[in-house]
Amino acid sequence: xxxxxxxxxxxxxxxxxxxxxxxxxxxxxxxxxxxxxxxxxxxxxxxxxxxxxxxxxxxxxxxxxxxxxxxxxxxxxxxxxxxxxxxxxxxxxxxxxxxxxxxxxxxxxxxxxxxxxxxxxxxxxxxxxxxxxxxxxxxxxxxxxxxxxxxxxxxxxxxxxxxxxxxxxxxxxxxxxxxxxxxxxxxxxxxxxxxxxxxxxxxxxxxxxxxxxxxxxxxxxxxxxxxxxxxxxxxxxxxxxxxxxxxxxxxxxxxxxxxxxxxxxxxxxxxxxxxxxxxxxxxxxxxxxxxxxxxxxxxxxxxxxxxxxxxxxxxxxxxxxxxxxxxxxxxxxxxxxxxxxxxxxxxxxxxxxxxxxxxxxxxxxxxxxxxxxxxxxxxxxxxxxxxxxxxxxxxxxxxxxxxxxxxxxxxxxxxxxxxxxxxxxxxxxxxxxxxxxxxxxxxxxxxxxxxxxxxxxxxxxxxxxxxxxxxxxxxxxxxxxxxxxxxxxxxxxxxxxxxxxxxxxxxxxxxxxxxxxxxxxxxxxxxxxxxxxxxxxxxxxxxxxxxxxxxxxxxxxxxxxxxxxxxxxxxxxxxxxxxxxxxxxxxxxxxxxxxxxxxxxxxxxxxxxxxxxxxxxxxxxxxxxxxxxxxxxxxxxxxxxxxxxxxxxxxxxxxxxxxxxxxxxxxxxxxxxxxxxxxxxxxxxxxxxxxxxxxxxxxxxxxxxxxxxxxxxxxxxxxxxxxxxxx
Amino acid sequence: xxxxxxxxxxxxxxxxxxxxxxxxxxxxxxxxxxxxxxxxxxxxxxxxxxxxxxxxxxxxxxxxxxxxxxxxxxxxxxxxxxxxxxxxxxxxxxxxxxxxxxxxxxxxxxxxxxxxxxxxxxxxxxxxxxxxxxxxxxxxxxxxxxxxxxxxxxxxx
Numbered sequence: 001x002x003x004x005x006x007x008x009x010x011x012x013x014x015x016x017x018x019x020x021x022x023x024x025x026x027x028x029x030x031x032x033x034x035x036x037x038x039x040x041x042x043x044x045x046x047x048x049x050x051x052x053x054x055x056x057x058x059x060x061x062x063x064x065x066x067x068x069x070x071x072x073x074x075x076x077x078x079x080x081x082x083x084x085x086x087x088x089x090x091x092x093x094x095x096x097x098x099x100x101x102x103x104x105x106x107x108x109x110x111x112x113x114x115x116x117x118x119x120x121x122x123x124x125x126x127x128x129x130x131x132x133x134x135x136x137x138x139x140x141x142x143x144x145x146x147x148x149x150x151x152x153x154x155x156x157x158x159x160x161x162x163x164x165x166x167x168x169x170x171x172x173x174x175x176x177x178x179x180x181x182x183x184x185x186x187x188x189x190x191x192x193x194x195x196x197x198x199x200x201x202x203x204x205x206x207x208x209x210x211x212x213x214x215x216x217x218x219x220x221x222x223x224x225x226x227x228x229x230x231x232x233x234x235x236x237x238x239x240x241x242x243x244x245x246x247x248x249x250x251x252x253x254x255x256x257x258x259x260x261x262x263x264x265x266x267x268x269x270x271x272x273x274x275x276x277x278x279x280x281x282x283x284x285x286x287x288x289x290x291x292x293x294x295x296x297x298x299x300x301x302x303x304x305x306x307x308x309x310x311x312x313x314x315x316x317x318x319x320x321x322x323x324x325x326x327x328x329x330x331x332x333x334x335x336x337x338x339x340x341x342x343x344x345x346x347x348x349x350x351x352x353x354x355x356x357x358x359x360x361x362x363x364x365x366x367x368x369x370x371x372x373x374x375x376x377x378x379x380x381x382x383x384x385x386x387x388x389x390x391x392x393x394x395x396x397x398x399x400x401x402x403x404x405x406x407x408x409x410x411x412x413x414x415x416x417x418x419x420x421x422x423x424x425x426x427x428x429x430x431x432x433x434x435x436x437x438x439x440x441x442x443x444x445x446x447x448x449x450x451x452x453x454x455x456x457x458x459x460x461x462x463x464x465x466x467x468x469x470x471x472x473x474x475x476x477x478x479x480x481x482x483x484x485x486x487x488x489x490x491x492x493x494x495x496x497x498x499x500x501x502x503x504x505x506x507x508x509x510x511x512x513x514x515x516x517x518x519x520x521x522x523x524x525x526x527x528x529x530x531x532x533x534x535x536x537x538x539x540x541x542x543x544x545x546x547x548x549x550x551x552x553x554x555x556x557x558x559x560x561x562x563x564x565x566x567x568x569x570x571x572x573x574x575x576x577x578x579x580x581x582x583x584x585x586x587x588x589x590x591x592x593x594x595x596x597x598x599x600x601x602x603x604x605x606x607x608x609x610x611x612x613x614x615x616x617x618x619x620x621x622x623x624x625x626x627x628x629x630x631x632x633x634x635x636x637x638x639x640x641x642x643x644x645x646x647x648x649x650x651x652x653x654x655x656x657x658x659x660x661x662x663x664x665x666x667x668x669x670x671x672x673x674x675x676x677x678x679x680x681x682x683x684x685x686x687x688x689x690x691x692x693x694x695x696x697x698x699x700x701x702x703x704x705x706x707x708x709x710x711x712x713x714x715x716x717x718x719x720x721x722x723x724x725x726x727x
Numbered sequence: 728x729x730x731x732x733x734x735x736x737x738x739x740x741x742x743x744x745x746x747x748x749x750x751x752x753x754x755x756x757x758x759x760x761x762x763x764x765x766x767x768x769x770x771x772x773x774x775x776x777x778x779x780x781x782x783x784x785x786x787x788x789x790x791x792x793x794x795x796x797x798x799x800x801x802x803x804x805x806x807x808x809x810x811x812x813x814x815x816x817x818x819x820x821x822x823x824x825x826x827x828x829x830x831x832x833x834x835x836x837x838x839x840x841x842x843x844x845x846x847x848x849x850x851x852x853x854x855x856x857x858x859x860x861x862x863x864x865x866x867x868x869x870x871x872x873x874x875x876x877x878x879x880x881x882x883x884x
Contacts, residue, residue, distance in 0.1 A: 093827030093864045220823055227828030228816040228835055230763020230803035237762035245757075289753040290746070359767050359775055359829040359863045408765070408829030409863050440768040627823055627866065634865030657772040657861060665854045668867045 075104060075151055081175050081188030083108060083115045087144065088128025088383055089136050090120035091223065092358075092407035092414070093631075094687040095624035096136045098222045102620055103141060106214040107148030107207055110175040110187070117222075120382040120404025130381035132412055132513060134586035134685025137620055141683060145206055153204040158190045209618060209679040216679060218623030223406065233405045235363040235378040236437045243365065243433040244273060245288035246426050247295035249281040250442060254509040254650030256302040265297040275429045282426055284434060292439075307649025309508055314452045315350050321506035322475045325494035329483040337469025337490025341460025343536045349457070349525035350712040351477065351695075352644035353507075354450040354514055355654070357662060360408020361443040364420035367433035368393065373400045377420040380410045385417040389424050411635075412513035413447055441655035448512025449645055451499045453477035455525035459488075465537045467530075467548050474522060476506060481519030481585060481692060484526055487550045508650045515632075516688035519585045520639060520695060524713055527581035527696030531572065531703065540569035541580050541700065553589045553615050557676065558582055561591040561613035564674050572700070573707040577608075579700030581693040586685025589615040592633075592693040594669075596701040598708075600724060603717030605641060605702060607667065612690050613674040617681035629673045629690040636694025637669075638662045644714050734795045736761075737805025747793035751785075752776045754792045755802060763803035763832045767861070774860030777833040777840075778802045784840040784856075803832035806839060815839045815877040824873035826864030834860050838874045846882045850875055 076084040085104045091097040101115040118124050120131075128140070152172055159177035160167035162185060170177050178184040209216070226232040251258065258281075263274045266283050272294045273284040283298060285291035309317055338344065364377035366389075373393060379385050382402040390397040407414060423436040438446065454475040462468045470491040474482050478499035484491065497506065499518055514520070534544035542562050549555050561567075561580070570576070577598065582591045595609040610633045619625050642661040646653040654660040673690075695713050703709050708723035730747045733740065736759070745754060755761045755778070764787055767775030771786035778787045779801040780794075806813040815835050818824070825831045834857070841848055841856045848856075853874055862870065 093825075095826065220820065221825065223828065224820040224823070224825060225812075227825050227831050228819045229807055229812070230761075230832045232828055233762070234765075234829060236766065237756075239760060239762075287749065287753060287757050289750045357863055359773065359827065359861065360765070361767075406828060409827040411863075437766065440770070440773075623823055627826060627869065630868050631826060631865040634867055635863065656768055656770055658770070662861060662863060663865055663867070664861065665857050665867055665871070668871065671868050 075147055077151070077155070077187050077191050079188050079191060081110070081114060081186055083110055085115060085117045085144070086125040087117065087119050087140060088122070088125045089131045089140055090380060090382065090404045090407050091117075092131065092380065092410040094131075094136075095221060095621065095627060096131075098219055099137060099621040099624055100141075100144060101222055102214050102219055103145050104148045106212055107145050108152050108175075108187075109172040112214055112219060112222075114175060120379075120402070122382050122386045122400075122402045127383055130384060130415060131410070132380055132415065134588075134687045134689070137683045138587060138685060141620070146204070149206040150204040155187055155190055159185050162190065212679070215620050216618065216622065219621050220623060227406075234360055234408050235365060235376050235405055236360070236435065238365045238376045238405065238435075240365065240367055240433040243367075243435060244284040244286060244430060245291045245435050245437070246282045246284045246423070247288075247291040248422060248436065248442075249295065249298055249300055250445060251302055252651060253302075253304055254445075254652075255305045255307065256650065258300055259303050260299075260301040262299040265299070266294045269294050269297065273430055275426055277425065277429060280422065280425055282422075284426065284430060288435070288437065305649065307508065310648050311352050311452075311644060311646050314352070315454050318452055318454050318476045318506055322496040325473065325496040327492060327494050328479055329491065329493040331488075331492075332469075332490030334469050334471050334490050334492055337488075338460060340462050340468040340490075342463045343533070344458065344460035345529065345532050345536060346458040347456075347529060347532070347711060349455040349521075349528065351450075351453045351455075351521040351524065352713065353452050353511070353647070354639045354643050355444060355447045355645055355660060356409075356411045356413030356449075356514060357443070357447070357657075357660065358409030358411060358413060361438040361440060362414060362419035362446070363435070363437040364417075364423040365433060365435040366420065366423035366427040368424060368427040371399070373424065373427075375400065375402045375420050375424065376405060377402060377417065378407045378410075378414055379404055379417050379420060380407065380412070380414045381417065384415070385420050388417060388421060392421055392424055393428065411515045412517060415512065416448060416510075418446060440657070444645075444655050444660065445652050446510065448510040450514030450517070450520070450639070451476050451478075451507060451511035453499060453521045455521065457525060457529045459529060459533060461533050461537050465539055465544060465547055467533060472526070474518075474525070477521035478518030480517055481522035481526075481583060485551050485554055485584060486530070486545075486548045488548070508647065509652065515635070516585045516692045519583065519688075519692040520636070521713075523581065523583040523692040524695035524699065527583065527693065528699050528709070528711070531579070531581075531696070531700040532709065535572050535703070538571050541572055542567055543569050545580070545582065554582060554584070554591075557589045557613050557615045558591045560674050560676060561593050561611055564613060564672060565593040565611045567593065572704040574704055577701050577705030579697050579702070579704050581696035581700060583689070583692040585689040585692050586687075587617070587682075588684040588686065588689040590689045590693055592690075592697040594697040594701045596698060596705055598702055598705045598720065600706065603719070603721035603724070605698065605715065605717075605720060607637060607669040607698060607701075609670040609672075610694075610697070611672045611674070612693075613676065614690060615676045615678060616684045616686050616689070618679050618683040619675050619686070620683060622675055625675055625686045626673045628686050629675075630671045632688070632690035633671050633694060634663050634668065636691040637667055637698070639714060640695045640698045641714050642716060644716075730793075732792055732796045734797060735799040737801060743792070745792055747791060749792050750788060751778070751790040751792050751795060751800075752787035755787060761802050761804050765829055765832060767830065767833075772859075772861075773830070774833040774837060775830050777837045777860070779836060779840045779843075782840065782843060784837045801836070803836055806835065813839060814880040815842065815874070818873040818877035818880070819870070822869045822873040822876065824866055824869035826866050830860060830862045834862065834870060838877065842874075842878050842881050846878065848878065850878075853878065
């Protein structure tokens with residue numbers, strides 16, 4: 001408890017109030033009760049760092065909420081030298097449990113093994129908007145690294161005082177501060193027995209890419225061991241004394257209205273609790289399989305409106321119901337460009353509804369208590385859930401804690417938290433902890449699908465092979481990935497409807513963000529069309545693209561993939577079954593080359609090989625990034641070849657993996673990845689970009705193999721056969 | 728009506744008083760608190776609930792607890808011996824063969840079962856039997872590499 005010229009030091013317990021007052025906007029940074037906060041963190045040095053404008057970087061604050069621009073990031077160094085990083089982000093397979101730990105270890109100069117991450121716990125972690133949009137590394141990364149750099153500076157100050165050595169004569173390594181005389185003091189020793197909070201009055205110096213020893217080096221997943229032994233806990237694995245499992249009555253269609261419910265038979269069953277609250281009818285039991293059995297005893301009648309809208313008629317409906325278009329990019333005049341064109345191609349591209357289908361269905365356990373409600377949920381948005389649950393309960397957000405265990409896949413589908421709010425309602429109704437774990441059929445029913453969408457393109461090339469105009473209209477997919485990046489003098493991109501965001505009203509059921517939302521649809525259309533222009537111009541598809549590209553990053557990534565594939569230029573269709581596609585997502589540039597084999601009799605497409613090159617700026621964990629790229633390619637084959645929700649009106653016909661077919665081992669192509677070495681460039685997104693090209697690269701490969709062009713995803717055997725018959 | 732069911736679970740004899748018609752998966756996950764086996768589809772279509780019964784891979788969501796009476800059940804929790812990971816588990820770690828991890832217990836148990844019964848299985852044979860295990864994160868490439876490495880080790884190559 002003293003002042004010095006550089007900073008203010010206080011023992012955490014004694015001077016808590018004063019220190020918080022020293023930090024800008026303390027209430028916003030620490031909305032919880034301060035004593036709880038201290039209890040949660042336990043012993044060890046706590047470093048609070050003022051991080052400006054994280055909220056703004058993440059895409060702005062959410063209205064009416066306590067979202068400060070000066071968000072605080074947390075990290076803790078325990079007495080044992082172990083480092084804990086706190087993030088509101090969650091781990092759903094994308095690997096940030098490892099890459100964030102790498103960033104922390106890098107800036108603190110500790111071994112990666114000593115770092116643990118606490119993620120998505122709303123009482124222990126700083127506020128976060130949600131884990132989506134490939135934003136963790138890009139936007140949470142910089143302030144997180146800055147926090148670690150500042151922590152190290154504080155530790156050096158503490159060591160300088162303890163060793164009575166000026167701090168510029170100290171260096172840090174392996175979790176300790178060393179002086180020139182060979183003396184050293186570990187971070188654990190520095191923090192021993194003390195809870196210290198200190199604020200630097202200067203900006204800490206961060207390690208630069210040339211000094212990196214951990215960042216940019218491949219690191220195996222930190223969560224691998226618990227995941228291969230079954231110890232890893234997901235929301236459905238949490239057990240609380242007295243908890244009940246709920247099975248909820250569901251309508252047969254999104255448009256159905258319940259007219260009669262009879263729960264009398266279920267109520268007679270031993271140990272079964274029944275909750276009937278308006279639209280929520282549930283049976284609960286201490287065993288989930290008995291609850292599921294009891295639900296079958298509930299009788300209900302529904303009023304079902306007639307609708308003939310289905311997966312084939314939806315596209316006309318989408319065109320009819322789309323709102324007015326918004327021009328998002330424009331240059332030159334289309335009429336002039338069309339006049340200059342020698343070849344003009346006009347086409348319409350269709351994309352059906354696609355499910356997220358994470359292996360872990362939506363699950364949550366809610367324990368509603370007067371003092372504090374705790375929710376364990378599989379969610380990509382724990383802080384949003386905290387607010388929604390508080391609103392539903394009519395309590396202050398501080399009275400709700402959301403804990404996010406490992407999430408078993410999300411892909412954009414676990415953001416609305418319906419299952420958790422159901423669990424909250426039921427727990428309040430029965431006064432016990434309640435788990436809601438959706439069945440696979442419920443998962444398909446309430447999924448917020450990638451929206452059905454239409455893209456219309458008219459474009460042309462001059463005699464030189466230069467693209468002279470580009471008239472692009474996308475209906476219901478959304479804007480992401482719609483802007484083209486070729487060198488085209490006359491172009492216009494119009495987006496009709498935000499698509500995956502709520503509120504368009506054109507879809508008979510929920511739609512939402514699906515891994516690289518909108519971009520899969522837009523890239524399929526754009527890159528298919530570019531390929532047709534190339535073929536019409538009689539040029540190799542890579543040469544044609546390079547001729548029409550000035551963007552340096554795109555040229556570089558395209559050249560990289562061509563080199564890796566040992567591409568020999570030839571005009572398409574060549575019969576080789578080779579295709580190419582490029583795209584930009586989340587700040588990252590990608591280029592793919594694929595090789596396919598088409599069975600002309602059955603229409604079945606076997607993908608033999610996919611090569612993907614990626615410019616993602618600084619790559620924090622190359623091993624993790626490769627894993628994401630490979631996963632993107634393989635997952636993308638699903639929406640490309642088989643995945644499409646079939647429905648009539650609001651009734652979803654696919655309810656499990658027997659009819660909704662996702663990629664399996666027998667589909668696995670040879671997958672090769674190239675990550676451009678660009679350490680000095682800012683880190684960009686890694687979880688989504690490599691999926692956006694899969695539809696187009698396979699469509700272009702099918703064309704190269706057969707001369708048949710497909711305009712609709714997925715490219716099922718029937719559609720391939722039909723396209724073959726139209727040649 | 729509850730009945731007493733006896734079986735061997737991860738090497739230990741156990742006796743349960745349980746409704747014999749209940750699903751093996753849920754008895755494991757709730758009564759026995761072995762939550763490593765996962766519910767993914769409830770219809771034996773995804774493989775997340777795979778356990779070995781008398782060394783054969785079964786979908787525990789499709790079997791009653793009665794069906795394992797007198798048999799030996801091995802779950803993901805029983806694979807490591809005295810803290811020593813099984814070769815398949817080790818290989819999954821070394822090859823980064825997972826992402827979200829939800830399908831992984833089923834993958835590991837199924838792969839172990841195939842290799843246990845026939846360590847000489849070719850890669851194609853193993854993968855044919857892995858076809859019923861789904862992974863939405865699509866870590867297939869690494870899983871194949873991991874299984875090939877584990878197979879080598881189990882063959883003693």
